[in-house]
Amino acid sequence: MKRKFTFIFATLLFIVACGNSETNETGKxxxxxxxWDEIVSSSNGTEVNLYMWGGDEGINQYIDEWAAxxxxxxxxxxxxxQPMNTEEFMxxxxxxxxxxxxxxxxxxxxxxxxxxxxxxxxxxxxxSFSKKLPHFQEYIGSKDQNAEYDQGTEIDGLEAPWGNxxxxxxxxxxxxxxxxxxxEELKQWIHDNPGKFTYPNVSDFTGNTFVKHLLIKGAGEESxxxxxxxxxxxxxxxxxxxxxxxxxxxxxxxxxxxxYPESLTKLDTLYSQGEILMTMGFNEAxxxxxxxxxxxxxxxxxxxxxxxxxxxxxxxxxxxxxSPNPEGAMxxxxxxxxxxxxxxxxxxxMWGEGTVLNFDKLSEEDQKIIxxxxxxxxxxxxxxxxxxxxxxxxxxxxxxxxxxxxNRVIEQ
Amino acid sequence: MNGRIGLLxxxxxxxxxxxxxxxxxxxxxxxxxxSAVAQSFQTIDGEWTIATYxxxxxxxxxxxxxxxxxxxxxxxxLLSLVIGLVMTRMLYELFKDSTLKILVWIPMLIPxxxxxxxxxxFFSQSGLFSSLLYQVGVLESRGNFPVLVQEKFGLGIIxxxxxxxxxxVILMLLPVYYEIDHRYSEVVRTLGGSKWDVFKTVELxxxxxxxxxxxxxxxxxxxxxxxxxxxxxxxxxEMLPVRAYEWFYDGDWSKRPLAFSAMLLPxxxxxxxxxxxxxxxxxxxxxxxxxxxx
Numbered sequence: 001m002k003r004k005f006t007f008i009f010a011t012l013l014f015i016v017a018c019g020n021s022e023t024n025e026t027g028k029x030x031x032x033x034x035x036w037d038e039i040v041s042s043s044n045g046t047e048v049n050l051y052m053w054g055g056d057e058g059i060n061q062y063i064d065e066w067a068a069x070x071x072x073x074x075x076x077x078x079x080x081x082q083p084m085n086t087e088e089f090m091x092x093x094x095x096x097x098x099x100x101x102x103x104x105x106x107x108x109x110x111x112x113x114x115x116x117x118x119x120x121x122x123x124x125x126x127x128s129f130s131k132k133l134p135h136f137q138e139y140i141g142s143k144d145q146n147a148e149y150d151q152g153t154e155i156d157g158l159e160a161p162w163g164n165x166x167x168x169x170x171x172x173x174x175x176x177x178x179x180x181x182x183x184e185e186l187k188q189w190i191h192d193n194p195g196k197f198t199y200p201n202v203s204d205f206t207g208n209t210f211v212k213h214l215l216i217k218g219a220g221e222e223s224x225x226x227x228x229x230x231x232x233x234x235x236x237x238x239x240x241x242x243x244x245x246x247x248x249x250x251x252x253x254x255x256x257x258x259x260y261p262e263s264l265t266k267l268d269t270l271y272s273q274g275e276i277l278m279t280m281g282f283n284e285a286x287x288x289x290x291x292x293x294x295x296x297x298x299x300x301x302x303x304x305x306x307x308x309x310x311x312x313x314x315x316x317x318x319x320x321x322x323s324p325n326p327e328g329a330m331x332x333x334x335x336x337x338x339x340x341x342x343x344x345x346x347x348x349x350m351w352g353e354g355t356v357l358n359f360d361k362l363s364e365e366d367q368k369i370i371x372x373x374x375x376x377x378x379x380x381x382x383x384x385x386x387x388x389x390x391x392x393x394x395x396x397x398x399x400x401x402x403x404x405x406x407n408r409v410i411e412q
Numbered sequence: 413m414n415g416r417i418g419l420l421x422x423x424x425x426x427x428x429x430x431x432x433x434x435x436x437x438x439x440x441x442x443x444x445x446x447s448a449v450a451q452s453f454q455t456i457d458g459e460w461t462i463a464t465y466x467x468x469x470x471x472x473x474x475x476x477x478x479x480x481x482x483x484x485x486x487x488x489x490l491l492s493l494v495i496g497l498v499m500t501r502m503l504y505e506l507f508k509d510s511t512l513k514i515l516v517w518i519p520m521l522i523p524x525x526x527x528x529x530x531x532x533x534f535f536s537q538s539g540l541f542s543s544l545l546y547q548v549g550v551l552e553s554r555g556n557f558p559v560l561v562q563e564k565f566g567l568g569i570i571x572x573x574x575x576x577x578x579x580x581v582i583l584m585l586l587p588v589y590y591e592i593d594h595r596y597s598e599v600v601r602t603l604g605g606s607k608w609d610v611f612k613t614v615e616l617x618x619x620x621x622x623x624x625x626x627x628x629x630x631x632x633x634x635x636x637x638x639x640x641x642x643x644x645x646x647x648x649x650e651m652l653p654v655r656a657y658e659w660f661y662d663g664d665w666s667k668r669p670l671a672f673s674a675m676l677l678p679x680x681x682x683x684x685x686x687x688x689x690x691x692x693x694x695x696x697x698x699x700x701x702x703x704x705x706x
Contacts, residue, residue: 087661114663122665195555201647203658259562259646273538399664406473410648 031326032127036134040075043328047078050332052110054083055265058289062350067341075331082106086115093124093320104322107329111159112315113151114395119318120158126319126326128157133330135337136160139357145391146314146356152229152394159316160333161356163345165283166304166312166385167209170378174299175277182307183217183245190249196277198254198261198270202405206264206281209311211401212393214242217308223390230396243408250409257409272296282313284385285352288376292349302378309388314356339366348376354385452672456665464669474674476649481678484566484641484651485634488573489627495574496581497623501615503582504589513586520579524572528640531572535560561644568644569651573634584626585619592618617700621693628689632682636675652678 031039048071054060060081068079084092089109096104111119119125130136130147140147146161148154171179180186190197200207216223218238225231250257254276261267264281271279272295290296304310317336319329335341339362342355352375359367453460468474499516507513519527534540542557551557561568596614605613641651650658652674659671 118663118665203662255559255562258564262642262647275538395663402662402664406648 029127032129032132034327036132039132039327040331043075043077043325043331045076046325046328047080048107048325048328048332049080049082049105050108050110051082051084051089051106053086054081056289056351057293058350058352062345066344066350067336070341071332071335075335077328077331079332086111090115090119090124093119093322094122096322097122097124102322103324104320105324106320107323107325108332109318109320110162110315111318112313113153113392114398116150116155116159116316116318117153117395120153120156124321125158126321126323126329129319129326129330130155130157130160133160133334133337135334135339139337139339139361141358141361144358149227150314150316151392151398152227152396155316159318160337161314162317162333162336164312164314164354164356166354166389167213167280167282167310168284168286168302168304168380169278169280170271170287170296170300170302171278172271172274172297172299173301174297179278179301179303180305181303182305183214184307186305187245187249190252193277194252195254195256197249197252198257198267198276199280200264200267201260201262202401204261204263206267207260208398208401209282209313209392210280211242211246211405212311212397213305213308214245215239215393215397215401216311216390218242223308226393226397227391228394230394230400235397235400239404243404246405246409268295283353285346285348285375285379287378288348288352289350291378300378302380304380304384304388306388309390310385311390311392313392339363343369343373346370346373346375348374348379352376352379448672448676452669452676454669456668464673468670468673468677471670473648473655477652477655477674480566480649481635481652484569484573485631488570488577488634489630491570492574492577492581492630493623493627496578496585497619499578500582500585500589501611504586507586508590516582517579519576520583522576524576524637525639525643527576528569528572528643531568531575532561532643535568535571536562562646564646564649566641566645566651569640572640572644577630577634580630581626584622588619588622589615617696621696624689624693628682628686631685632678635678635682 034042050063052059052063060083063079063081068081071077071079086109089106090111093104093106093109131142136142136147140161142148142157144161146164150159169179180189199210202208202211215235215238216226218241219226219234220238222234222237225234254270261270264279267276267279268281268290270276284302287296287300287302291298291300317333319326319333323329337356339357342357343366345351345353346355355370359370362370452464453462455461455463503513503516522530532539536542537554537557537559539557539561542551542554545551545557546554560571592615594614597610600610600613636653638653638657641654642657645651645654656671656674659667659674662668
């Protein structure tokens with residue numbers, strides 16, 4: 001009997017030990033009311049865990065080989081990049097929230113759009129911190145469009161802009177002489193080259209944005225309203241254009257539109273194997289590193305649609321509610337928003353994406369450096385990109401496309 | 413020490429020794445199952461509701477997925493069983509004192525995801541077989557290769573499962589074949605029975621329980637595995653696990669309860685199937701051993 005008792009006692013002890021009721025709610029507001037100098041000095045010598053999508057070698061290289069050593073030197077902060085898909089660390093935070101775990105393992109997360117909306121609604125973020133960052137104040141400012149709304153969700157200082165990318169199409173210039181420049185020309189090109197074009201399933205971010213371009217075209221003069229709150233009236237007017245267009249091209253898509261690549265990676269694979277002649281995606285300089293490592297043919301070039309234009313997208317850095325080191329997290333985010341870090345990020349051999357800093361607010365010297373940057377053969381000029389740049393739409397449209405697409409396009 | 417334990421009756425001893433296993437099962441599996449059930453009945457804000465199930469049953473995508481899942485699971489299970497049975501019958505004499513059987517079990521060493529990828533590499537339209545046929549001139553273009561993966565019927569998925577599960581069926585059946593008293597077979601033959609008669613009257617009663625058990629395992633596995641349908645399936649209809657995954661990781665968290673309820677239903681079905689079939693199999697076994705009911 002003694003053994004049995006010991007065993008039950010041990011089990012109980014184990015269960016009790018599992019509970020975690022320590023709270024530091026007060027710590028949270030305390031950090032946000034501290035002076036900036038105090039925040040920087042108390043982050044000295046700490047470790048910061050940055051959770052981000054790890055699927056791109058160039059991006060990883062930028063963090064590990066450019067940012068981490070400089071942070072160590074300037075602030076004595078050890079930056080640990082933890083590769084994890086956004087959905088997964090969001091799930092981790094949600095579980096920790098439910099379990100009242102107030103001391104987590106994540107200091108900085110890389111999010112935007114629907115994930116930010118979910119995080120904001122579920123109260124998974126630390127609080128309004130971006131206004132505290134000196135670089136944010138100096139080069140971006142809270143009046144900036146990118147600092148106010150993230151795909152229709154009000155930001156309220158809960159996240160700080162990190163990068164801006166634009167939607168471009170990539171094509172093999174050895175097989176296509178002149179790429180289409182409007183949606184109508186694209187449709188004609190698809191009819192002329194059956195089986196050589198497709199777009200990812202709309203549950204994928206890239207595929208969804210492809211359809212958003214149709215929505216913008218269909219909305220015509222009202223398209224300016226799409227970046228604001230989700231509006232059923234605009235959809236009513238433009239949905240006919242969207243579904244007619246997709247239905248029209250369906251039979252000439254890859255595999256007759258019976259199936260669609262599940263992800264951008266699969267679309268890229270089809271392109272690199274020559275099964276299709278075009279791929280697409282956010283980040284105007286995306287092809288550079290893929291050409292360099294031999295995935296894409298060297299003749300790969302890019303184009304944007306002049307009508308309706310190309311959707312741009314801003315992504316952000318934020319701090320979770322249970323970050324063990326919020327001071328360190330803020331110092332790191334401020335560092336990543338410095339002109340130095342943002343310009344290095346534009347280097348095509350690493351990441352190659354656009355900056356979130358306001359060009360006019362930069363020093364003349366920095367403006368010159370950006371002007372002289374060689375972003376690579378496959379990247380369109382900044383003038384062209386800026387001329388056709390469109391803001392991203394409210395996440396409500398993402399969901400609308402997600403829900404309707406299967407019924408209207410697939411099950412017919 | 414032992415003396416004290418010895419004072420316990422056997423029944424209590426058994427329960428005590430099983431306690432760690434039961435505790436772990438209840439704590440880990442039980443808690444996981446419970447939170448899945450709870451979350452399927454809750455909105456994302458934690459309110460209790462049955463709206464999720466109502467929505468599920470009025471959802472076309474769900475029924476298309478269910479149909480495909482059923483077809484793929486039943487077809488791959490039946491075909492694996494038949495092929496595995498035929499192979500065991502042909503090979504068990506040979507395997508008796510040969511190391512050749514290792515060859516049959518090689519596919520078991522390969523993870524399902526890798527197996528799916530191999531099928532994709534070999535059988536897709538830009539795959540190795542189509543390239544080979546194109547190079548030797550049988551095909552005019554690689555696009556003429558039949559579409560075997562990523563098509564609506566689920567051929568590629570079924571093919572992968574058959575290749576992976578046949579060795580498992582053989583592994584399950586071989587020991588039973590060695591147990592069968594083959595003098596009975598000779599009796600049937602002396603009395604003028606055909607090969608089919610031998611199978612029907614001697615072998616089938618012996619292997620039936622194990623066939624049913626294997627079928628339940630395979631059905632439950634195929635209907636709930638994610639990686640192969642994700643890799644080799646089409647956008648719509650998708651198999652249930654893929655459907656549930658999409659609901660779970662959708663940008664919109666309000667769809668998460670749907671993911672739980674969509675996976676719970678086949679889980680409950682599999683549990684019922686297992687309970688009934690194991691009950692029936694036990695009866696059959698008793699009859700085989702003691703000759704009851706005849």
